[in-house]
Amino acid sequence: MKAKREYRRRADVEVEILDALVDRSEEGMTVFELRSHVEVDIDEIEGALGNLKEDDLICAEMKDGRTLIKPDERVVPDPEEETGEEPSIVDRIIDRLPL
Numbered sequence: 803m804k805a806k807r808e809y810r811r812r813a814d815v816e817v818e819i820l821d822a823l824v825d826r827s828e829e830g831m832t833v834f835e836l837r838s839h840v841e842v843d844i845d846e847i848e849g850a851l852g853n854l855k856e857d858d859l860i861c862a863e864m865k866d867g868r869t870l871i872k873p874d875e876r877v878v879p880d881p882e883e884e885t886g887e888e889p890s891i892v893d894r895i896i897d898r899l900p901l
Contacts, residue, residue, distance in 0.1 A: 803879065806878070809877050811899075815849075819836060819850050823836075823873040831872075860872065860873055
């Protein structure tokens with residue numbers, strides 16, 4: 803599952819992190835688990851996590867001595883709203899524009 807469309811107009815690494823977190827929104831992910839899903843160096847992940855946290859799109863919580871990162875609930879799409887349709891060419895172009 804991917805993050806909602808309105809949260810996809812961010813840096814590529816931030817979108818990859820949000821997508822990975824949305825896939826595991828209930829249980830969350832550690833930084834090391836994120837690193838295995840997002841193939842960039844740890845410094846880029848750290849910067850992206852800082853940006854996402856600053857915008858309140860993620861939260862971190864301690865569980866069993868581990869820090870788990872979870873997406874904010876407004877980032878997670880409602881499965882009932884998913885149309886399953888591919889985005890149109892216009893949608894894909896808009897997603898690529900730096901707005």
